[in-house]
Amino acid sequence: MTKRQEQILAEIIRLYADSAEPVSSRELSRLFGLSSATIRAEMAALESNGFIFQPHVSAGRVPTDKGYRFFVNNLANQSDQITNSTPTRSVQTIAKRVDSLKDRSDSAIKIAAETLCELTGNMTFATLSDAVYLHGMGQLFSQPEFLGQVQALEAARFIDSMQAWLSEAKIDSLQVFIGAENPVARASGLTMVVNRFTSPYSDQSYIGIIGPTRQSYDKVINLVESTTKALEEAFT
Secondary structure, three states: OOHHHHHHHHHHHHHHHHHOOOEOHHHHHHHHOOOHHHHHHHHHHHHHOOOEEOOOOOOOEEEOHHHHHHHHHHHHOOHHHHHOOOOHHHHHHHHHHHHOOOOOHHHHHHHHHHHHHHHHOOEEEEEEOOEEEEEOHHHHHOOHHHOOHHHHHHHHHHHHHHHHHHHHOOOOOOEEEEHHHOOOOOOOOEEEEEEEEOOOOOOOEEEEEEEEOOOOHHHHHHHHHHHHHHHHHHHO
16 A cells, blocks of 8 residues: 555544545645545545445445555554544543542543543543443443444444453454454354453453444544553552
8 A cells, every 4th residue: 555545544534534435536636735536536446446436326435344454553553643643631630520520530430431422522531350341332322323223233242242251362452353253143244353461450441432433533542541550550
């Protein structure tokens, strides 16, 4: 993939995350200052390589799971891009709320999940001993991806299976599962970002988000990592 194609893919991911609408060549042409013909040629190359697709005739393009995976892997090699993607105020909000409840570990974990939900717009989860605390289920099912019965049912099955999966999971660092990569329900159309934190409850305590594959991955990854750090600092 060329550098310009990387930039176009990143912009398609950003615009689609914000609008949930397919991204047109005209919109990208204005942003990049390139002709529509040039943008269409670059989009055609991205589509032929499986990074984007056209959901229906006369529509723009949306990212595929492969496109999101390329973007996330690229972020992993550009840690500054992740760090700079989230306003300092959001990171400070997480730290302050968690620290205010550091003497009540269970409440600190719950407020961490609630704040993460508020800041990312996703459903969030945290493990409390052998239980899983979920917050923001209404936000998940209000996303356009889950307004249909089939996808809503798959998402519900995913949630039903969460606790069993987390009780067996062996996660030592932040993991991003995109769409069909998801170990809980591959057909759910969901992304899960999960990280492990040290807590007084268990050697395997987790915090994370569940949402559509349509995500601002740089922002979400940073916020999950910031929440993990805030919890560990509060408990130590």
